[in-house]
Amino acid sequence: MSTAAATPRGVPDASVARLPGYLRALTALAAEGIGLVSSEELAAASGVSSAMLRKDLSHLGSYGVRGVGYDVERLASEIAAALGLTQDWPVAIVGMGNLGRALAAYRGFAERGFRVIALLDHDERVVGDEVAGCPVLPMEDLPTLVAEQGLAIGVIATPPEGAQAACDRLVAAGVRSVLNFAAVVLAVPEHVTVRNVDLSTELQILAFHGQRSAVAEAVAP
Amino acid sequence: MSTAAATPRGVPDASVARLPGYLRALTALAAEGIGLVSSEELAAASGVSSAMLRKDLSHLGSYGVRGVGYDVERLASEIAAALGLTQDWPVAIVGMGNLGRALAAYRGFAERGFRVIALLDHDERVVGDEVAGCPVLPMEDLPTLVAEQGLAIGVIATPPEGAQAACDRLVAAGVRSVLNFAAVVLAVPEHVTVRNVDLSTELQILAFHGQRSAVAEAVAP
DNA sequence: ACGACTTTGTGAAGGGAGGCACAAAGTCGC
DNA sequence: GCGACTTTGTGCCTCCCTTCACAAAGTCGT
Numbered sequence: 001m002s003t004a005a006a007t008p009r010g011v012p013d014a015s016v017a018r019l020p021g022y023l024r025a026l027t028a029l030a031a032e033g034i035g036l037v038s039s040e041e042l043a044a045a046s047g048v049s050s051a052m053l054r055k056d057l058s059h060l061g062s063y064g065v066r067g068v069g070y071d072v073e074r075l076a077s078e079i080a081a082a083l084g085l086t087q088d089w090p091v092a093i094v095g096m097g098n099l100g101r102a103l104a105a106y107r108g109f110a111e112r113g114f115r116v117i118a119l120l121d122h123d124e125r126v127v128g129d130e131v132a133g134c135p136v137l138p139m140e141d142l143p144t145l146v147a148e149q150g151l152a153i154g155v156i157a158t159p160p161e162g163a164q165a166a167c168d169r170l171v172a173a174g175v176r177s178v179l180n181f182a183a184v185v186l187a188v189p190e191h192v193t194v195r196n197v198d199l200s201t202e203l204q205i206l207a208f209h210g211q212r213s214a215v216a217e218a219v220a221p
Numbered sequence: 222m223s224t225a226a227a228t229p230r231g232v233p234d235a236s237v238a239r240l241p242g243y244l245r246a247l248t249a250l251a252a253e254g255i256g257l258v259s260s261e262e263l264a265a266a267s268g269v270s271s272a273m274l275r276k277d278l279s280h281l282g283s284y285g286v287r288g289v290g291y292d293v294e295r296l297a298s299e300i301a302a303a304l305g306l307t308q309d310w311p312v313a314i315v316g317m318g319n320l321g322r323a324l325a326a327y328r329g330f331a332e333r334g335f336r337v338i339a340l341l342d343h344d345e346r347v348v349g350d351e352v353a354g355c356p357v358l359p360m361e362d363l364p365t366l367v368a369e370q371g372l373a374i375g376v377i378a379t380p381p382e383g384a385q386a387a388c389d390r391l392v393a394a395g396v397r398s399v400l401n402f403a404a405v406v407l408a409v410p411e412h413v414t415v416r417n418v419d420l421s422t423e424l425q426i427l428a429f430h431g432q433r434s435a436v437a438e439a440v441a442p
Numbered sequence: 443a444c445g446a447c448t449t450t451g452t453g454a455a456g457g458g459a460g461g462c463a464c465a466a467a468g469t470c471g472c
Numbered sequence: 473g474c475g476a477c478t479t480t481g482t483g484c485c486t487c488c489c490t491t492c493a494c495a496a497a498g499t500c501g502t
Contacts, residue, residue: 014459016429020422024404038479047406051461058481066467066480083425084432091424102323103420108404112421114428153427176434177427179420183245183329185268193430195423199324199400200333201241202416203312204304206374206398207335208237209414211305213397235489259449272491279451287450287497 011082015056019079021046022053026076038069085113090151092118092175094166095158096126096136099181103157104132117149122162139166142173153177160184167194232303236277240300242267243274247297259290306334311372313339313396315387316379317347317357320402324378325353338370343383360387363394374398381405388415 011019025045029037039057043050057063057075060082064070080086091114093103103109104119120137121127127138137145145151154170156163156178163182170178171192178194180186183201186194232240246266250258260278264271278284278296281303285291301307312335314324324330325340340357342348348359358366366372375391377384377399384403391399392413399415401407404422407415 020425067478084428098326105319177431204241207305210398
């Protein structure tokens with residue numbers, strides 16, 4: 001289960017991947033004081049088609065009113081509930097290099113309810129440093145963090161060489177969700193979900209499209 | 222054209238998205254001195270099925286030898302060519318907050334042939350600072366960078382409020398590929414490709430799966 | 443030189459996702 | 473209270489992606 005997980009019955013993975021976008025748009029609307037929104041408007045704000053939006057939402061239930069639209073706050077809390085954001089999800093970041101430090105300082109986590117409860121590093125020369133106001137802990141602390149603070153999500157920001165080892169320790173400690181920034185394919189047991197974010201991959205995909213459009217332009221200028 | 226672009230004839234988008242992974246695996250194999258690899262082995266190293274790998278590669282051409290496998294170096298350069306990595310792709314990073322600085326210091330870009338040629342920021346108090354050995358330039362320099370240095374890819378690492386403005390300036394200067402780290406949907410003309418990377422979205426998807434498996438466990442302990 | 447073996451490349455089948463279009467359902471004006 | 477109007481929820485259709493399975497093709501041993 002690396003990228004696409006089978007969702008036996010319920011919400012298709014493709015839908016789940018779009019829900020955060022809807023939630024984001026709804027939060028922005030609520031901030032503007034808008035209380036009601038149509039599928040057309042919300043879809044435009046989320047960058048999808050209105051038909052797709054309605055189908056996605058229909059998987060969660062019927063929270064709209066025909067002829068009117070959706071109540072912004074109600075829909076936001078329904079989506080949040082579907083995503084499991086009513087409980088909190090303690091996060092630990094492993095690897096205090098450039099990326100790890102930037103992630104530790106990033107405010108976006110807290111804003112969306114993800115509490116970073118620990119920063120860790122394998123290198124004992126880094127352990128004890130203070131990053132973004134938190135002490136860097138050794139990997140040995142992982143089991144305690146899971147047991148006592150309910151650590152649920154691990155973010156891997158190590159160099160590629162150390163990523164599998166870091167992942168193994170997270171999994172051994174009981175973490176079942178991993179966000180991996182290292183450019184490697186992680187091997188994990190069945191019950192662990194991994195999502196990969198790789199900058200080089202994204203750039204290479206952009207390069208492909210850039211090249212394509214350049215070719216298309218040369219053919220038909 | 223925000224995430225999925227129609228590829229008239231040629232390589233399907235889903236395949237393109239996996240090519241960087243194959244390239245990464247091949248590079249690692251080459252570094253180990255391995256010169257020949259079967260679809261089964263390469264697929265395992267890339268985290269996909271062998272059938273999918275073969276089909277993906279078949280879109281590029283027939284570079285394997287039946288009964289033997291693929292020549293690692295040959296295949297790597299064919300994939301690199303397909304992705305357009307034979308030419309270089311100058312990159313500019315816009316937004317010198319935490320994330321922007323981390324990206325500027327990240328070595329992964331250069332390793333895969335993406336040259337960061339400029340760091341920019343809209344805030345004149347930041348312009349002139351030195352980050353990772355490069356001076357931070359004002360947004361006004363964008364047209365020159367495109368014209369004189371062939372700037373092709375823009376990375377947006379600004380806060381959400383400034384992302385659309387930053388994108389507009391990139392597009393106005395002639396950039397046609399954008400990697401967006403801000404949590405907003407960017408509006409761009411038809412010919413511009415945008416790829417989004419959002420940490421909160423990824424965490425929320427992980428939360429969904431985490432919640433799901435927790436529920437499944439409660440039902441069947 | 444030939445047969446057994448290995449592995450690729452691909453035709454066909456199966457499944458899922460997105461888009462279309464419309465019926466259902468509710469609101470608003472009169 | 474009723475008809476016109478708006479917008480949701482969904483059945484259906486299409487297309488693309490993934491997987492299966494096998495024929496084609498090349499190697500290696502004898």
